[in-house]
Amino acid sequence: MSAPTGQSNGKSPLLRADTLCMNFGGIMAVKDFSFHIDAGETVGLIGPNGAGKTTCFNMLTGFYSPSNGRVLFKGEDITNRKPHAIARLGLVRSFQKTNVMKRLTVFENVLTGHYMAGRQSLLSTFFPGEKVRRAEREARESAAEIVETMGLSHRMNAPASLLSCGELRLLEVAVALAAKPSLLMLDEPAAGLNSHEATTFGAVLKTLVGRSIDALLIVEHNMELVMSVSDRIVVLNFGRKLAEGKPTDILENREVAEAYLGKAAA
Numbered sequence: 366m367s368a369p370t371g372q373s374n375g376k377s378p379l380l381r382a383d384t385l386c387m388n389f390g391g392i393m394a395v396k397d398f399s400f401h402i403d404a405g406e407t408v409g410l411i412g413p414n415g416a417g418k419t420t421c422f423n424m425l426t427g428f429y430s431p432s433n434g435r436v437l438f439k440g441e442d443i444t445n446r447k448p449h450a451i452a453r454l455g456l457v458r459s460f461q462k463t464n465v466m467k468r469l470t471v472f473e474n475v476l477t478g479h480y481m482a483g484r485q486s487l488l489s490t491f492f493p494g495e496k497v498r499r500a501e502r503e504a505r506e507s508a509a510e511i512v513e514t515m516g517l518s519h520r521m522n523a524p525a526s527l528l529s530c531g532e533l534r535l536l537e538v539a540v541a542l543a544a545k546p547s548l549l550m551l552d553e554p555a556a557g558l559n560s561h562e563a564t565t566f567g568a569v570l571k572t573l574v575g576r577s578i579d580a581l582l583i584v585e586h587n588m589e590l591v592m593s594v595s596d597r598i599v600v601l602n603f604g605r606k607l608a609e610g611k612p613t614d615i616l617e618n619r620e621v622a623e624a625y626l627g628k629a630a631a
């Protein structure tokens with residue numbers, strides 16, 4: 366069931382992490398963690414509180430320098446690169462904290478996401494030529510398309526402050542998509558959603574790979590959601606990979622049940 370070396374089967378993976386370790390002053394938060402993500406996949410990274418999921422996210426995206434190991438993205442070694450340089454290569458992450466500006470409309474938020482990720486110079490903004498005007502047009506078209514992809518067209522001109530929790534979570538993903546990721550990494554994107562909202566959210570997430578992005582990595586505590594959207598699940602426990610496999614295999618895995626619920630419940 367598991368792929369302990371983090372190697373994909375034959376193909377070159379989109380992302381590959383080899384024996385990542387993170388040592389916080391003597392505490393090993395992550396130990397020898399290897400895994401991969403292929404283009405076309407949605408991978409769920411799960412584990413009990415404190416298992417090391419966010420630490421992994423931070424190492425994969427340049428926010429932490431691993432104490433050991435390396436990260437390859439599209440075959441390029443990105444270990445110790447700066448987060449913005451990694452994002453420019455197409456590896457974009459969300460944070461548990463919202464990236465939405467409440468006073469801006471849905472459309473304006475997504476457009477802002479474009480500009481934040483853009484490379485337009487200040488000079489060209491003040492003295493726009495045809496090239497800048499074309500880029501502006503394309504950014505607006507792309508923002509409208511992303512809003513539609515996320516199922517928020519009917520809320521396009523609504524201030525974000527008026528959105529429901531479910532709509533807000535969708536908008537957060539839309540803003541991340543504006544950075545044009547190849548691999549999108551979402552850290553607890555469904556936090557606070559009720560069951561109905563989580564179902565809608567999951568249905569939208571399922572449409573993204575192959576349409577807007579090449580692959581998706583999702584850290585999520587909502588088991589129903591993560592099991593329904595993921596092709597493959599990787600389980601962390603005490604900083605180590607405990608299991609890896611299809612959602613159905615993970616749901617039946619005794620060690621995983623024990624890690625989450627304690628031995629008595631397994």
Ligand SMILES: Nc1ncnc2c1ncn2[C@@H]1O[C@H](COP(=O)(O)OP(=O)(O)OP(=O)(O)O)[C@@H](O)[C@H]1O
Pocket residue numbers: 389392394412413414415416417418419420421
């Ligand atoms: N900056 C830090 N300094 C010291 N210890 C840290 C730091 N960040 C995380 N840790 C520790 O590393 C371990 C893994 O934490 P991490 O936040 O990665 O887990 P997690 O799986 O994301 O948890 P949660 O599901 O609760 O968000 C925990 O024991 C945590 O206390």
